[in-house]
Amino acid sequence: MRTVRTDCLVIGCGLAGAGYAYQSAKAGLDCILLTGEPSAAECNSARAQGGIVDPAVDPRSLRDDIMAASAGAANPRAIDFIVERGGAAVRELLVKELDVPFERDRRGKLRMTREAAHSAARILFAKDQTGKAIVTALHRAVAASPRIHLAAHTVAVDLLTLSHSSADPLHKYEPLTCFGAYVLDVASGEVYAIVAAKTVLATGGLGQIYLYSTNFPSAYGHGVAMGYRVGARVIDLEYVQFHPTVFVRKDAAPFLISEAVRGEGGHLVDAAGRRFMEDHHPDGSLAPRDVIARSITFEMIRTGAPSVFIDLSGLDPAYVTERFPTIYRHCLDAGFDITREPIPVVPAAHYSCGGLHTDLYGRTNIVNLSAVGEAACTGFHGANRLASTSLLECVTMAREAAAAAAEELARSRFEPPEVRPWEGRRVQADEDLIRQDLNLIKATMWNYVGLVRTGRRLQRARDMLRELHAQVDDFYRGYAVSKPLLNLRNAVQTALLVVYAACHNTRSIGCHYREDGHDRCAD
Numbered sequence: 001m002r003t004v005r006t007d008c009l010v011i012g013c014g015l016a017g018a019g020y021a022y023q024s025a026k027a028g029l030d031c032i033l034l035t036g037e038p039s040a041a042e043c044n045s046a047r048a049q050g051g052i053v054d055p056a057v058d059p060r061s062l063r064d065d066i067m068a069a070s071a072g073a074a075n076p077r078a079i080d081f082i083v084e085r086g087g088a089a090v091r092e093l094l095v096k097e098l099d100v101p102f103e104r105d106r107r108g109k110l111r112m113t114r115e116a117a118h119s120a121a122r123i124l125f126a127k128d129q130t131g132k133a134i135v136t137a138l139h140r141a142v143a144a145s146p147r148i149h150l151a152a153h154t155v156a157v158d159l160l161t162l163s164h165s166s167a168d169p170l171h172k173y174e175p176l177t178c179f180g181a182y183v184l185d186v187a188s189g190e191v192y193a194i195v196a197a198k199t200v201l202a203t204g205g206l207g208q209i210y211l212y213s214t215n216f217p218s219a220y221g222h223g224v225a226m227g228y229r230v231g232a233r234v235i236d237l238e239y240v241q242f243h244p245t246v247f248v249r250k251d252a253a254p255f256l257i258s259e260a261v262r263g264e265g266g267h268l269v270d271a272a273g274r275r276f277m278e279d280h281h282p283d284g285s286l287a288p289r290d291v292i293a294r295s296i297t298f299e300m301i302r303t304g305a306p307s308v309f310i311d312l313s314g315l316d317p318a319y320v321t322e323r324f325p326t327i328y329r330h331c332l333d334a335g336f337d338i339t340r341e342p343i344p345v346v347p348a349a350h351y352s353c354g355g356l357h358t359d360l361y362g363r364t365n366i367v368n369l370s371a372v373g374e375a376a377c378t379g380f381h382g383a384n385r386l387a388s389t390s391l392l393e394c395v396t397m398a399r400e401a402a403a404a405a406a407e408e409l410a411r412s413r414f415e416p417p418e419v420r421p422w423e424g425r426r427v428q429a430d431e432d433l434i435r436q437d438l439n440l441i442k443a444t445m446w447n448y449v450g451l452v453r454t455g456r457r458l459q460r461a462r463d464m465l466r467e468l469h470a471q472v473d474d475f476y477r478g479y480a481v482s483k484p485l486l487n488l489r490n491a492v493q494t495a496l497l498v499v500y501a502a503c504h505n506t507r508s509i510g511c512h513y514r515e516d517g518h519d520r521c522a523d
Helices: 015-026 059-069 076-097 130-144 169-173 222-229 289-303 317-323 325-333 390-411 431-448 455-477 483-504
Strands: 003-011 031-034 148-151 154-161 178-185 191-201 240-247 267-269 308-311 343-352 355-357 369-371
Touching: 003 015, 003 178, 003 222, 015 031, 015 130, 015 148, 015 191, 015 390, 031 154, 031 191, 059 076, 076 130, 076 390, 130 148, 130 390, 154 191, 154 222, 154 483, 191 222, 191 390, 222 355, 222 369, 222 483, 240 289, 289 308, 289 343, 317 325, 431 455, 431 483, 455 483
Parallel strands: 003 031, 003 191, 031 148, 191 369
Antiparallel strands: 154 178, 178 191, 240 343, 267 308, 308 343
8 A cells, every 4th residue: 555654634625724834834834735626726615605713803892793693602711812913813824924815995095895703894805715815825825835735535434543443453552543544545545644743624614514505516525425434523514604604596506695695785585575684683684693693594484485685785786796706606606696586595515613622722531633614613603693704713723723833843753653554345336325315414414404393393314324334334344445435434434523513412502502401312
């Protein structure tokens, strides 16, 4: 079996992963940056529309807004850490060093917008493609670094740990320690080992375990599943945030309609044009995401309508096309002119507030294994994420985690052992069966573990997914590893973890809305 060695293995190339690799390389470390896609540009971060919070704008009220949006469940230490250090990450790295093309006024001053649940206009943006603008600039810098090797079309299979993967059997008595991963070259089918002193999970979200999601097609919670399998602690996985406004049409991928559309003056209305959000929350169309998503669901159930709408009639059409060109073009291609008619929208799975538990420097409970971005959880988002704070968390935590890792390696360099050879199969799995099982997971999660939950629904989902998990494990062991098979294996594991978390939390809070707070799932 081929073995490649490096200082840092970063699994995932979105803003968090690429940011970690870039900062590590600047500190003098060699990095391998892994992506299962053909190019680094294909990631969840590139889909972020709205913007990124500039924490230098009234940091005290920002702290209050994050805590309020989190339903009072966010970690105050994580809030303070990211708000205090995020300004440098945003201004020094993104604005000065990478020169991200954020919108500016005629005098060259950075423009700010406001989104739901923010008490001030503090969000930097690049029209309606902020994520794409940021990661494009970052990936350009990554490509120019001689210390970073991008391994495209390469998928992590399992993490290497001393107790599971070392060629020395006595290493099982050592503390639980990670030293890289088995990876799959998608094109050739070769499985080989990447051995690293530091391993970082930056695999993004888990939205694709649901029937409707804004996430990138491969976002099945890979990092959560891989980390859990080797003993990493996971927390807050019941808090799956549904974005309230997603344009969904038959035979087309769901397309997110940025919260900034409402921040700039759009209003949620029903089919009759009535502004219904005022019935549910004093902030109307700018209420927190979880409130809006549930309110839309209730309105759809009440009226029997397939969607609600965002009305932009109060905005100048020329401003709409200039401010939201991507949304305008996408809707126009689908037959909707948003300057003339309201946008039909529904909620869809969007963001995981939970993940692999880490400290404030990205470290998990496993030695030399870190996690950053949406795969990680410091408690920054609590039970519900405030708009435009995810990119802020990514860039800040990547910067701080990479600096901490570089300092640790400078003090004491871990020498990884030899790796046990990979034992695989040659027979290819039936992709129709894989697709069918994935569809079962998505439907189960959407119907029973969605926006509104009950103990009985969760118990049914748990029973179904337990059985499927056992079947998938047996199926996985019998066939050659492939990207679709890894998607299925990790999806069923992550889905089951979300269900377990939801079953045990009988309190209705934030994204986790229980109609029956007293009803715990039976064992």
